[in-house]
Amino acid sequence: xxxxxxxxxxxxxxxxxxxxxxxxxxxxxxxxxxxxxxxxxxxxxxxxxxxxxxxxxxxxxxxxxxxxxxxxxxxxxxxxxxxxxxxxxxxxxxxxxxxxxxxxxxxxxxxxxxxxxxxxxxxxxxxxxxxxxxxxxxxxxxxxxxxxxxxxxxxxxxxxxxxxxxxxxxxxxxxxxxxxxxxxxxxxxxxxxxxxxxxxxxxxxxxxxxxxxxxxxxxxxxxxxxxxxxxxxxxxxxxxxxxxxxxxxxxxxxxxxxxxxxxxxxxxxxxxxxxxxxxxxxxxxxxxxxxxxxxxxxxxxxxxxxxxxxxxxxxxxxxxxxxxxxxxxxxxxxxxxxxxxxxxxxxxxxxxxxxxxxxxxxxxxxxxxxxxxxxxxxxxxxxxxxxxxxxxxxxxxxxxxxxxxxxxxxxxxxxxxxxxxxxxxxxxxxxxxxxxxxxxxxxxxxxxxxxxxxxxxxxxxxxxxxxxxxxxxxxxxxxxxxxxxxxxxxxxxxxxxxxxxxxxxxxxxxxxxxxxxxxxxxxxxxxxxxxxxxxxxxxxxxxxxxxxxxxxxxxxxxxxxxxxxxxxxxxxxxxxxxxxxxxxxxxxxxxxxxxxxxxxxxxxxx
Amino acid sequence: xxxxxxxxxxxxxxxxxxxxxxxxxxxxxxxxxxxxxxxxxxxxxxxxxxxxxxxxxxxxxxxxxxxxxxxxxxxxxxxxxxxxxxxxxxxxxxxxxxxxxxxxxxxxxxxxxxxxxxxxxxxxxxxxxxxxxxxxxxxxxxxxxxxxxxxxxxxxxxxxxxxxxxxxxxxxxxxxxxxxxxxxxxxxxxxxxxxxxxxxx
Numbered sequence: 001x002x003x004x005x006x007x008x009x010x011x012x013x014x015x016x017x018x019x020x021x022x023x024x025x026x027x028x029x030x031x032x033x034x035x036x037x038x039x040x041x042x043x044x045x046x047x048x049x050x051x052x053x054x055x056x057x058x059x060x061x062x063x064x065x066x067x068x069x070x071x072x073x074x075x076x077x078x079x080x081x082x083x084x085x086x087x088x089x090x091x092x093x094x095x096x097x098x099x100x101x102x103x104x105x106x107x108x109x110x111x112x113x114x115x116x117x118x119x120x121x122x123x124x125x126x127x128x129x130x131x132x133x134x135x136x137x138x139x140x141x142x143x144x145x146x147x148x149x150x151x152x153x154x155x156x157x158x159x160x161x162x163x164x165x166x167x168x169x170x171x172x173x174x175x176x177x178x179x180x181x182x183x184x185x186x187x188x189x190x191x192x193x194x195x196x197x198x199x200x201x202x203x204x205x206x207x208x209x210x211x212x213x214x215x216x217x218x219x220x221x222x223x224x225x226x227x228x229x230x231x232x233x234x235x236x237x238x239x240x241x242x243x244x245x246x247x248x249x250x251x252x253x254x255x256x257x258x259x260x261x262x263x264x265x266x267x268x269x270x271x272x273x274x275x276x277x278x279x280x281x282x283x284x285x286x287x288x289x290x291x292x293x294x295x296x297x298x299x300x301x302x303x304x305x306x307x308x309x310x311x312x313x314x315x316x317x318x319x320x321x322x323x324x325x326x327x328x329x330x331x332x333x334x335x336x337x338x339x340x341x342x343x344x345x346x347x348x349x350x351x352x353x354x355x356x357x358x359x360x361x362x363x364x365x366x367x368x369x370x371x372x373x374x375x376x377x378x379x380x381x382x383x384x385x386x387x388x389x390x391x392x393x394x395x396x397x398x399x400x401x402x403x404x405x406x407x408x409x410x411x412x413x414x415x416x417x418x419x420x421x422x423x424x425x426x427x428x429x430x431x432x433x434x435x436x437x438x439x440x441x442x443x444x445x446x447x448x449x450x451x452x453x454x455x456x457x458x459x460x461x462x463x464x465x466x467x468x469x470x471x472x473x474x475x476x477x478x479x480x481x482x483x484x485x486x487x488x489x490x491x492x493x494x495x496x497x498x499x500x501x502x503x504x505x506x507x508x509x510x511x512x513x514x515x516x517x518x519x520x521x522x523x524x525x526x527x528x529x530x531x532x533x534x535x536x537x538x539x540x541x542x543x544x545x546x547x548x549x550x551x552x553x554x555x556x557x558x559x560x561x562x563x564x565x566x567x568x569x570x571x572x573x574x575x576x577x578x579x580x581x582x583x584x585x586x587x588x589x590x591x592x593x594x595x596x597x598x599x600x601x602x603x604x605x606x
Numbered sequence: 607x608x609x610x611x612x613x614x615x616x617x618x619x620x621x622x623x624x625x626x627x628x629x630x631x632x633x634x635x636x637x638x639x640x641x642x643x644x645x646x647x648x649x650x651x652x653x654x655x656x657x658x659x660x661x662x663x664x665x666x667x668x669x670x671x672x673x674x675x676x677x678x679x680x681x682x683x684x685x686x687x688x689x690x691x692x693x694x695x696x697x698x699x700x701x702x703x704x705x706x707x708x709x710x711x712x713x714x715x716x717x718x719x720x721x722x723x724x725x726x727x728x729x730x731x732x733x734x735x736x737x738x739x740x741x742x743x744x745x746x747x748x749x750x751x752x753x754x755x756x757x758x759x760x761x762x763x764x765x766x767x768x769x770x771x772x773x774x775x776x777x778x779x780x781x782x783x784x785x786x787x788x789x790x791x792x793x794x795x796x797x798x799x800x801x802x803x804x805x806x807x
Contacts, residue, residue: 056749068757
């Protein structure tokens with residue numbers, strides 16, 4: 001095999017063939033692009049092998065492409081009965097075709113969304129297909145829907161015995177309220193109907209974002225079948241009730257448990273829960289001791305949260321004893337704590353000393369890193385922590401400490417970063433000698449890149465970004481323009497260069513401060529946005545700017561105009577109406593949602 | 607000419623400690639023989655069934671549909687992966703990843719580095735990729751190759767010819783005739799998309 005750069009020639013070992021036919025292959029072998037016709041008996045593969053290939057494909061590829069390749073693939077796609085329909089980021093045209101072509105009884109999984117990429121998507125779906133025909137559906141996921149739509153879906157869940165996994169996330173309608181304030185109003189069904197659907201169903205998995213003040217109504221219908229539960233948050237008492245009423249529950253995920261340290265709990269239970277995840281816990285681990293002791297069979301414990309460094313330092317000395325004495329089966333302990341630092345210098349060595357004992361490094365082989373984010377906080381995390389779902393901000397200027405080989409732990413951490421934040425202009429502080437020594441990207445698995453433009457880009461900006469991440473793996477790019485930026489034009493030129501490497505980006509977010517509005521050149525930005533970008537989210541308030549963007553980017557599937565702060569509601573409404581009327585005048589097919597935050601438009605561009 | 611290969615030479619260093627001492631021999635259709643241990647046997651339902659049914663002692667189990675040039679890398683692949691954790695069944699009660707939906711589409715972007723290097727040795731044009739496609743990594747690789755591609759690109763990529771003129775479902779006229787008409791909705795603020803034959807094209 002010859003490898004020249006990224007172009008790899010796969011040697012043809014057939015004597016009869018004289019010409020090697022190259023495949024372009026990226027670093028991770030995720031995409032192969034034939035540069036010449038190649039022969040192979042794809043259509044001659046056994047049906048079960050083709051089924052396995054289909055298992056890894058989206059329904060659009062199977063139904064809208066493969067079945068048109070030849071009669072054989074058409075026949076297989078018609079017989080295939082394990083379709084997973086994901087309508088969260090689909091184009092309106094593709095959804096229409098998929099719903100027309102798919103046999104509902106061949107679908108096992110369905111993901112419906114009214115999210116920003118598909119506003120009114122659930123209503124459109126229900127207008128195309130009768131959900132009751134999905135007789136073999138095992139997993140149903142619904143995001144952000146309105147009352148009447150929920151009613152239809154909950155009636156289906158109520159009556160369909162095949163559904164084992166149900167996920168329902170309500171849209172938060174409060175304009176300026178805090179997410180966890182009881183004053184917030186969640187759009188959604190009457191909770192009684194939801195509770196009734198859960199009680200009558202055959203669910204093993206249920207996920208929702210309901211917070212504590214809405215959880216009580218769901219406690220009574222919890223039944224013996226429920227094994228996996230995800231909720232928003234709950235009180236200590238509600239947590240106890242969930243365990244008490246769900247004896248078969250094995251995994252429980254919630255953002256946080258409200259801990260009232262002034263109130264002594266008189267409850268006790270020993271529940272066989274095997275996995276507990278707290279994703280936004282703000283209290284100390286010590287405060288959780290009592291409720292954690294209710295689940296002595298935990299195999300996996302994940303805690304993500306915030307607390308003061310001093311508190312965490314203190315409890316780190318007790319953590320080993322607590323885990324050792326209470327959780328014999330615990331094999332995975334994942335932690336990611338953002339600690340606030342009140343005093344300098346902070347005792348990072350003392351903290352890490354608590355995790356250097358044989359219990360951590362030899363018995364459990366749990367490894368941790370403490371990463372200073374001076375001057376006011378630090379991160380403490382498991383080397384094995386999955387950070388794919390959590391943004392990681394690149395920080396340059398502090399020495400991290402680990403309880404094992406730092407190079408390996410850092411490498412492992414870097415591999416798990418899926419979303420990376422950084423300011424390109426700070427790159428000059430980075431030790432350039434460390435750049436790309438191995439030819440590998442520092443963060444090879446980043447798929448979401450968030451760039452903040454604070455100052456102008458340095459001359460080697462593109463080279464630096466390429467050394468940090470594999471741009472070909474990035475699917476979402478977020479650009480934040482700071483109010484102090486001097487040259488917007490220069491930054492747009494750099495973005496254009498970046499897009500030449502970021503060939504798989506389908507979602508673009510552009511945020512700018514209001515003071516930049518007059519200086520921002522939308523035409524120039526639109527000219528560098530490639531056709532593979534299908535979803536655009538952008539801060540805009542001028543109808544003419546918005547029309548310019550819509551006129552220039554005819555390839556978009558969806559666009560989301562976010563209102564900047566300081567715009568009054570009346571102006572937002574006027575602006576929305578002007579854009580909608582303009583689209584209607586052009587006889588364009590579209591769907592939209594608008595509120596005090598944004599105007600979302602789902603376009604029918606192919 | 608029959609050759610015998612000691613497959614343990616090709617196994618990964620990390621995968622040998624759990625192998626049992628029991629070994630069997632398998633033979634390709636061109637006479638190439640491999641001695642494999644139980645860890646490898648367990649990964650092939652065909653070989654496992656044959657070895658359970660046939661007690662041939664030192665006589666190799668014949669695999670009439672497999673060439674030696676394909677059997678060698680398959681044995682190598684199985685040797686490398688023989689100590690991998692077993693995949694969880696669909697309804698596994700012990701699934702402890704609460705964020706994983708067992709019915710969601712399978713990931714194909716998790717091909718490990720060893721598998722990536724392994725698959726690079728096989729080409730589509732000479733058919734070897736299809737010969738080893740029974741391995742999961744082959745299915746993932748094919749899925750990655752065709753994902754998001756138009757039917758014409760897939761045809762071009764795999765050199766698939768059109769069905770007979772006028773008869774095939776991939777004839778351009780046939781595609782257009784299946785594209786349907788503009789959908790209608792009741793909502794005046796939102797109508798359906800324009801018709802698009804073969805929307806991936």
